[in-house]
Amino acid sequence: MSILATNLPGLNLKNPIMPASGCCGFGEELGQLYDLNQLGAIMIKAATPEPKFGNPVPRVAETPDGMLNAIGLQNPGVAQIIKTKIPYLQQNFPELPIIANVAGATEADYVAVCQQIGKPHLVSAIELNISCPNVAHGGMSFGVDPQMAYELTKACVAASEVPVYVKLSPNVTNIVTIAKAIEKANPAGFTMINTLVGMRFDLTTRQPILANQTGGLSGPAILPVALHMIHQVHLACDLPIIGMGGIQKPEDILEMIIAGADAVAVGTANLIDPFICNKLIQALPATMAEYNIESIESLIQQRDKIE
Amino acid sequence: MVFDDQLTVIQQKEIAVGTFEMCLAGEMAKRPIHPGQFVNIQIPEASLRRPFGIAEVNQQAGYIKIIYRVVGAGTEAMAQLALGTKLQVLGPLGHGFPIDQLPKKATVLIVSGGTGLPPLYELTRVLAARGHQLDIALGFPTKNRVFYEENMAQFGHTEVITDDGTYQNKGLITDLLDQSFSTKSYDAVYACGPRPLELAVSQRFAQHPQAYISAEARMACGIGICNACVVRTPDNGYKKVCSDGPVFHVNEVIL
Numbered sequence: 001m002s003i004l005a006t007n008l009p010g011l012n013l014k015n016p017i018m019p020a021s022g023c024c025g026f027g028e029e030l031g032q033l034y035d036l037n038q039l040g041a042i043m044i045k046a047a048t049p050e051p052k053f054g055n056p057v058p059r060v061a062e063t064p065d066g067m068l069n070a071i072g073l074q075n076p077g078v079a080q081i082i083k084t085k086i087p088y089l090q091q092n093f094p095e096l097p098i099i100a101n102v103a104g105a106t107e108a109d110y111v112a113v114c115q116q117i118g119k120p121h122l123v124s125a126i127e128l129n130i131s132c133p134n135v136a137h138g139g140m141s142f143g144v145d146p147q148m149a150y151e152l153t154k155a156c157v158a159a160s161e162v163p164v165y166v167k168l169s170p171n172v173t174n175i176v177t178i179a180k181a182i183e184k185a186n187p188a189g190f191t192m193i194n195t196l197v198g199m200r201f202d203l204t205t206r207q208p209i210l211a212n213q214t215g216g217l218s219g220p221a222i223l224p225v226a227l228h229m230i231h232q233v234h235l236a237c238d239l240p241i242i243g244m245g246g247i248q249k250p251e252d253i254l255e256m257i258i259a260g261a262d263a264v265a266v267g268t269a270n271l272i273d274p275f276i277c278n279k280l281i282q283a284l285p286a287t288m289a290e291y292n293i294e295s296i297e298s299l300i301q302q303r304d305k306i307e
Numbered sequence: 308m309v310f311d312d313q314l315t316v317i318q319q320k321e322i323a324v325g326t327f328e329m330c331l332a333g334e335m336a337k338r339p340i341h342p343g344q345f346v347n348i349q350i351p352e353a354s355l356r357r358p359f360g361i362a363e364v365n366q367q368a369g370y371i372k373i374i375y376r377v378v379g380a381g382t383e384a385m386a387q388l389a390l391g392t393k394l395q396v397l398g399p400l401g402h403g404f405p406i407d408q409l410p411k412k413a414t415v416l417i418v419s420g421g422t423g424l425p426p427l428y429e430l431t432r433v434l435a436a437r438g439h440q441l442d443i444a445l446g447f448p449t450k451n452r453v454f455y456e457e458n459m460a461q462f463g464h465t466e467v468i469t470d471d472g473t474y475q476n477k478g479l480i481t482d483l484l485d486q487s488f489s490t491k492s493y494d495a496v497y498a499c500g501p502r503p504l505e506l507a508v509s510q511r512f513a514q515h516p517q518a519y520i521s522a523e524a525r526m527a528c529g530i531g532i533c534n535a536c537v538v539r540t541p542d543n544g545y546k547k548v549c550s551d552g553p554v555f556h557v558n559e560v561i562l
Contacts, residue, residue: 025532058525060535074534271528
């Protein structure tokens with residue numbers, strides 16, 4: 001067994017590294033740059049029932065050690081994703097596990113998309129996006145209310161034929177309360193964290209830089225927040241976690257696993273260096289050796305034994 | 308194919324007030340680069356890269372040139388970079404100006420506004436080398452912002468207009484087009500500049516089969532994965548400026 005391998009429900013990964021949803025499109029662009037079969041998995045861009053154009057521009061703003069985005073779940077709709085996007089990945093990268101990010105404005109939207117895309121011949125798992133801060137309806141509103149999050153997760157788990165991971169929002173008073181409520185609906189695990197809501201203003205116009213006014217903060221600035229929340233949820237719940245938030249170095253990956261993650265996703269770093277996931281996969285073994293880590297599996301086992 | 312090359316700053320020169328010309332030496336100069344393509348440069352201290360149109364490719368000397376104006380913290384930091392500084396440069400990106408379809412000795416109109424000039428300079432160089440006949444209209448805000456007039460003039464008939472009339476003609480670029488470039492019919496029109504200029508060119512040449520603008524947009528990735536730089540199309544769809552453009556036919560997108 002490879003020293004980089006890690007296993008989660010529905011996801012036997014050759015390494016713990018995958019590009020995060022919204023930061024790799026549907027793999028078509030990154031697939032021109034390197035062999036995506038090397039990735040642990042890929043989390044493709046959100047799917048909604050109908051095509052979605054998203055928010056007006058400007059959609060991004062720079063921040064210290066990060067960025068704000070308010071793309072607004074732009075996507076060609078679930079039918080088109082199933083028809084063209086997933087076959088592209090399956091044909092060109094047959095060894096690549098695909099995780100579909102599912103979003104919507106209503107519970108019925110989420111269920112409908114899960115029913116269509118949550119099939120073993122299409123994807124390995126679903127990431128339930130109840131934490132997007134950039135849409136007027138649905139998205140984060142589901143992820144900040146324990147009862148709604150529970151109900152939605154339960155309905156989507158029932159509607160899907162593949163494991164369902166729930167993407168948690170950091171924009172809550174107590175993430176453990178939400179995570180515990182969701183855990184009762186029997187999802188396969190959590191992915192966390194989505195972006196933190198933020199704003200920036202233009203001094204000249206005295207207006208918000210983003211057309212949507214608010215956006216989601218991502219990048220290295222949020223790494224400590226992600227580590228803390230992953231740690232809290234890991235201690236409070238029994239479900240595996242795919243950790244994300246500000247990873248840019250091999251050390252960050254190991255730190256996130258120590259905090260409680262079983263695999264990790266890399267987001268904003270792809271937008272600055274599109275080769276980053278490939279580079280991290282190459283660099284990870286040397287960093288593990290430096291810290292006497294025999295394998296990712298052993299790091300996870302030792303972590304859980306101590307607790 | 309996209310590369311992330313480490314290039315060395317070998318020249319940094321202020322060519323007009325707040326406008327800098329930077330030469331970057333390294334592998335990128337040998338890549339197949341089409342006029343109108345751009346690079347996305349990682350600047351020290353900035354968290355996102357910055358996109359710049361490629362102003363010149365000098366394969367023999369092994370450098371590419373960009374021209375930028377200091378408009379914020381990122382470009383301010385760039386202007387401070389010492390010779391010898393190494394920068395990560397992602398490119399060549401996007402689709403450039405369509406030129407292979409032009410007839411022999413085509414008559415071409417180039418319309419530039421301010422710092423829209425850089426990609427048009429590389430285009431002009433290449434078109435002139437191919438033997439096309441060029442008319443060049445350059446607009447700038449004011450006299451101390453004028454740059455590359457002589458560089459452009461070596462490739463074709465060039466006229467300048469400034470908003471305040473402090474240099475050559477006074478008025479908007481459309482005034483210059485009316486005054487000096489309205490009698491000929493052109494095989495192709497290529498434009499780059501601020502949004503009002505591109506809108507004016509789009510309206511003026513809406514019926515022209517070979518009229519192109521290079522759009523500007525706030526970007527992050529530069530390769531089409533983040534969907535930050537989208538523009539609407541007339542059929543209610545959208546295009547990504549970075550990967551579908553930055554060059555579009557004037558009727559292809561809604562500016």
